[in-house]
Amino acid sequence: MGLKIYNSLSRQLEEFSPLTEGHVSMYSCGPTVYDYIHIGNARTALVTDIIRRYLTYKGYVVKLVQNLTDIDDKIIARAQTLGTSPIQLAQANGEAYFEDTQRLGIQPADVHPKATEHIPEMINLIQTLIDKGAAYIVDGSVYYRVNSFNEYGKLSRRKPEDLLAGARVEVDERKEDPRDFDMWKAAKPDEPYWDSPWGRGRPGWHIECSCMAMKHLGETIDIHAGGEDLLFPHHENEIAQSELATGKPFARYWVHVAFLKIDGARMGKSEKNFIFLRDALDKYPAEVIRHFLISAHYRHPLDYSLESLQKSESALKRLRNCLEALKKYEQETPEITDEHNSTSQDAAETDTHLLSAIKTMQAQFTDAMDTDFNTAQAMGSIFSLVSQVNRSLGTSNGISDQIFAQAYKVLSETCQVLGIYTMNAQDVAGTAEILNPLLELLLEIRQNARDQKDWDTSDKIRDQLKQLNIEIQDTHEGSTWKFLSL
Ligand code: AMP
Ligand code: ZN
Numbered sequence: 267m268g269l270k271i272y273n274s275l276s277r278q279l280e281e282f283s284p285l286t287e288g289h290v291s292m293y294s295c296g297p298t299v300y301d302y303i304h305i306g307n308a309r310t311a312l313v314t315d316i317i318r319r320y321l322t323y324k325g326y327v328v329k330l331v332q333n334l335t336d337i338d339d340k341i342i343a344r345a346q347t348l349g350t351s352p353i354q355l356a357q358a359n360g361e362a363y364f365e366d367t368q369r370l371g372i373q374p375a376d377v378h379p380k381a382t383e384h385i386p387e388m389i390n391l392i393q394t395l396i397d398k399g400a401a402y403i404v405d406g407s408v409y410y411r412v413n414s415f416n417e418y419g420k421l422s423r424r425k426p427e428d429l430l431a432g433a434r435v436e437v438d439e440r441k442e443d444p445r446d447f448d449m450w451k452a453a454k455p456d457e458p459y460w461d462s463p464w465g466r467g468r469p470g471w472h473i474e475c476s477c478m479a480m481k482h483l484g485e486t487i488d489i490h491a492g493g494e495d496l497l498f499p500h501h502e503n504e505i506a507q508s509e510l511a512t513g514k515p516f517a518r519y520w521v522h523v524a525f526l527k528i529d530g531a532r533m534g535k536s537e538k539n540f541i542f543l544r545d546a547l548d549k550y551p552a553e554v555i556r557h558f559l560i561s562a563h564y565r566h567p568l569d570y571s572l573e574s575l576q577k578s579e580s581a582l583k584r585l586r587n588c589l590e591a592l593k594k595y596e597q598e599t600p601e602i603t604d605e606h607n608s609t610s611q612d613a614a615e616t617d618t619h620l621l622s623a624i625k626t627m628q629a630q631f632t633d634a635m636d637t638d639f640n641t642a643q644a645m646g647s648i649f650s651l652v653s654q655v656n657r658s659l660g661t662s663n664g665i666s667d668q669i670f671a672q673a674y675k676v677l678s679e680t681c682q683v684l685g686i687y688t689m690n691a692q693d694v695a696g697t698a699e700i701l702n703p704l705l706e707l708l709l710e711i712r713q714n715a716r717d718q719k720d721w722d723t724s725d726k727i728r729d730q731l732k733q734l735n736i737e738i739q740d741t742h743e744g745s746t747w748k749f750l751s752l
Contacts, residue, residue: 269324271489272565272638274497274520275421279638284488285518290321290328291483293517295475295492295500296378298335299359300344303366304540305555305570306526306533310493312556313523313564313639315372316684317491320635323683331482332375333475334360336382337468342457352458353382366543370552371685377482381474385460388469388477391511392449400510404440406452406465412445415506421520422498447503449473472503476516480508490517495532497522526559528570541570553686554579560641560684581649582686588652589677589687591659598671620658620669624676627651631680641684648680709738709745
């Protein structure tokens with residue numbers, strides 16, 4: 267059986283077949299960098315990371331593009347509140363995004379395009395749509411004419427009357443139709459702007475993704491991912507813009523990640539019920555958060571709770587203990603046949619059991635991941651092999667070392683796909699348990715040295731930590747530390 271992906275466009279599980287054999291182009295809507303990311307945002311970023319890891323594991327060459335929306339109403343408003351510039355705010359939060367996701371073991375995309383670095387391309391795309399009669403200019407703003415695209419609503423399956431009745435579109439006298447949306451916003455006083463044929467202004471959010479996806483991946487991309495809140499209007503509008511401009515399908519498989527919830531409600535900035543990923547990472551080991559976030563299939567909502575994190579923590583301990591016990595067999599050549607050289611009848615039977623458990627696990631893991639990336643079931647298959655291995659280790663009387671080596675190989679490879687058991691023991695113990703107190707101690711020693719004007723010691727601590735990618739910042743309230751970005 268090959269890989270099947272649930273496509274939000276057809277609302278069906280579809281056989282996956284990329285446009286170019288052996289290659290996958292994938293675009294994932296990234297953060298709007300007006301603040302740190304919360305663990306809900308992290309769920310979507312992590313699902314993208316795992317899809318990419320699994321496709322790579324299956325032998326595809328994957329190109330992943332994930333944008334940063336670095337100019338937007340929210341960024342401008344937050345910068346005004348903080349008394350900083352939108353560009354500086356976006357720059358700082360962009361760096362924080364890479365820091366936080368790196369700590370969670372999310373591999374960087376191949377390209378992380380920024381909206382502000384693609385203004386000329388966006389202007390060209392908007393001009394193409396104006397030339398095709400799909401857009402109109404009012405007072406220096408440019409609107410997309412929804413009526414010009416007769417497939418509008420095909421992703422969200424909203425009919426024009428639903429769109430009109432239920433749409434969260436603000437009344438704007440300048441629009442021909444309330445469903446129309448802006449692709450270019452005329453500049454308001456004190457806002458960043460770029461010159462364009464229609465006057466000074468800045469791009470709308472939807473055109474950013476259409477433009478950056480097509481620039482870096484071509485007019486038709488294989489997989490487009492994002493959180494479920496983006497399905498309408500963001501992705502519907504991306505389709506309308508891109509397909510009308512090129513006359514080609516924009517994305518072939520649409521993947522939408524269900525919400526991370528807290529106390530039954532969506533975790534979100536506007537709901538004010540969020541937990542920043544970096545705060546969670548200061549309290550819990552990265553692997554624990556990662557395990558928790560993939561403990562449900564991505565299309566099912568997942569509830570955040572302390573009990574769930576504790577469950578993940580004890581599950582990971584079990585996994586790590588098992589792998590540590592198997593590690594010593596790593597050097598053995600793994601045995602994949604049913605033939606082995608056990609010394610006793612008992613051992614031979616246990617061998618056969620373990621060998622068949624390994625094979626079953628491999629089949630179940632692939633089956634789970636091939637069925638729309640079901641990480642919950644994939645994890646289940648890993649843990650059932652862990653139980654089996656623990657039993658065999660306990661009763662080991664001459665089980666062939668090669669079979670343990672095989673179990674180690676299979677377990678560590680599949681864990682790698684999920685991005686667990688990829689970090690070393692210190693990382694797993696987490697910043698809360700080891701790194702935080704250790705750094706607090708170093709900061710205290712450094713402070714004592716500074717009090718005694720022992721600048722050599724204080725500089726040595728700062729410089730050597732910098733080499734470890736940790737920066738000390740001295741403020742009036744004392745010294746703090748942070749990871750440097752990638
Ligand atoms: P934003 O910065 O709000 O544009 O969100 C960045 C990404 O996180 C988008 O793909 C959102 O759909 C996704 N997202 C936001 N909130 C949640 C949540 N509670 N659970 C899962 N994904 C989310
Ligand atoms: Zn987007």
